[in-house]
Amino acid sequence: MKMTKRLAMIIDEEICWGCDTCELACKQENNPPDGSRWIKVKTKGVQRVDGQLRLTFLPARCLQCSKPPCKEACPVKAIHQRTDGIVLVDPDACIGCKACLEACPFGVMQFNTDKGVAEKCHLCYHRIDRGERPACVDKCIGRCIHFGEVKELLTQWADRRWQFGKE
């Protein structure tokens, strides 16, 4: 499949404060049932790294893989990828077999127990389609969630590193 203008979200884990706002922004927008999170701030807690204490948060969510294993694993072809790269689960086609949950290498595919279907972060495609950004992006106080076209994002990423004066 030829893709034009591939969209993505990247998160600067180094500066994520672990404030959990993205989780709630997503809950409000996409309303997954209790216990399910399409984006979840994970942490291993305080670690000792090279003799120094470190605390890092990782907001885990679907990475919209270029070759999605979940799509491959789905026996009923309920998962498809848009030309902009967004991976979608069709709730009407999904039979709830959870093969995609098994297949996801990042463990971010969620199961909606109310509806009996798999679901996950789709970059708020409904917002994107009306010209807005994913719900979690602009509410982040650390401004560590970046959304856009992949190539532009990668350029901005380099700039950010420089601007923030990281070693």
Place this chain on the structure above:
Amino acid sequence: MDILQTMNEKVVRSHCRICHGGCGVLVHVKDGKVVRIEGDPQSPISHGTLCPKGIATIQLAYHPDRLVYPLKRKGAKGEGKWERISWDEAYDLLTAKINEYKRQYGAESIVLGYGTGRDNEAFIYRFANLIGTPNVLTAGHMCYGPRVATSIITCGNLPVCDYEGNPRCVMVWGNNAIVSNPDEYKGVYLSDALAKGAKLIVVDPRFTKLADRSNLWLQLRPGTDVALAMGILQVIIEEELYDKEFVQNWVYGWKEFVVRVKEYTLKGVSEITWVPEEKIREAARLFATTKPACIQWGVAIEQSINCVDNNRILIALAAITGNLDVPGGMVFYVPPPTMNASQFGAHKLLPHEQRKKRLGGDVFRLADAFAILNPRFVWDAILTEKPYPVKMVFLISTNPVLTRANASMVYEALKKVHFLAVSDFFLTPTAELADLVLPTATWLEMDYVAEFWKRHGYVLARQKVIQVGECKSDHEMLNELGNRVGPKEYWWPTIHGALNAILAPSGLTFEEFVKKGYLRGRMEYRKYVQKGFSTPTGKVELYSTRLKEWGYDPLPQFREPPESPVSRPDLFKEYPYILITGMRPTAFFHSEHRQIPWLRELLPEPFVEIHPETAEREGIKEGDWVTIESARGRCLQRAKLTLGIDPRVIGAQHAWWFPEKIFPEHGWRDSNINLLTDNNPATCDPAMGATNLRVLLCRISPKREG
């Protein structure tokens, strides 16, 4: 109303108040219901950012357990039997009770109370002053109040980090400003300052994400902050890193101050604080030589016997390094032209003879000067009727059974008091003890001139978006009650009359104000050059003439925490760990929000931080329920093993109750850390009466089976 129309939804611009508030929000409403809360990108305070609690306000507003009409007690006190009544009946009952107790026991027998406040503080004070009681029970003795009171007597006003002025060094002192709300500002300011490359010094017994981001983390022994600051000052003075011109022209008592600082040797400070001498030196040099610099402080240092002196010594640090009221330093914001909270509070209308009756006023003189009292004196007045009986308590947005020290005593007192009225969102463990419960409004359900008590130079428009049940804002309720209880001439026919009165100096009506969204005072720096500092000497009083007048030490000093390995070696044998309390989770604001599904999911149960070595010694594993016990009481929290805390220190959470557990107790005794804390006045700050909630001695053990 400032309404933007987009498709079928209307969007109302307002300001959040799920914590201490101030974030700009766009509330999306569809068919009369709030469907979404977005950050307002145009807000100069939050720039479109939000927090989990702000977003979850939808679940708070429409919660099925919410109080939606007034309730009157039917069975015995605390039995959980209620009868629905009308607002008129509720007002009649309140009016009758107030008049009865006032006639029989004097107005001072009625105590008004709030917790950390839901932007209703000025209305509560006004109501209290107008009925003639000097007794308003707030958190002001140990939260924010001390910062304001101490700043006013030391340098005339509260100095606040000027993040917009681009500080090059921020010293975050006992504050997790990213997760908590440091009153004047939101975490986004600090986050942005760091993104712009400001150096960061973090003083905290816990390794927070701020500590992770810092250039220097000072992990001190809990409660020894003043000693650490003395050490930093020692280096600054010894190496002459202070602003000599400022000190010469604008500091009162420099000579005496230097003599006091020199009583603390760096070696001694290092032994007291556990912080290595080299790190103290490094922090002093970094802070004093990086300009401009500011100190981001908060409540943690205030809930201590060292409260006032801790605030004073941090002001001293900012002042002598030339960082007061300069761009990027610690500044005095200029408020917009509105009535201020103190004027609205009508303090001048409280008769002098009533003011003299303030509970504990003769003990905690600084607190008394700011109309603040220490809660212990209220509980004593209920339980012992000394110095006089307290017969009625009217609590508005507070849950003291969870949030006040010595919870057992609080519970007994509230159970005993003749008449208890509570205004809140839910039947909390405190409300369950009431005779009358009033359903209050969330920030989505009120018009208000928001945050006009804060010292950040703004007032913000909060707009009513929805009506839930018969809920009323506390402001509206007090205005209506004030009209009945009197004196009527000091209240308004409707709440909008009050809002217009607050706004009058600006020349705006509430409707015009809403269109503007907010007002901001015109900022000027270095105002002292023209006007001096607003203190008795016109200077920054490192030697406090006010405190001297009241009979306190005019110079800051370090007091060993009342319960520590040093002050109580006897107790330390049985309770061999230092307990710190009150770490802020992202999900909750104090005792609130445990019933909100989206938030409770973030943190289903309380946890206590324990170093892995300590856990191993005590036979505790990750996730175990742990009994935490002090000389006064015990509670249970789950073990969270972390390298981010010293093995000699245990870090517990506060204000936990379980709305889902059986009423009327709701499990308030299960995990309540305030069953362990002390409220003995001798352990409180001598001038402010700040309760020591933060540093105790404890022991821990795995929960016994059964």
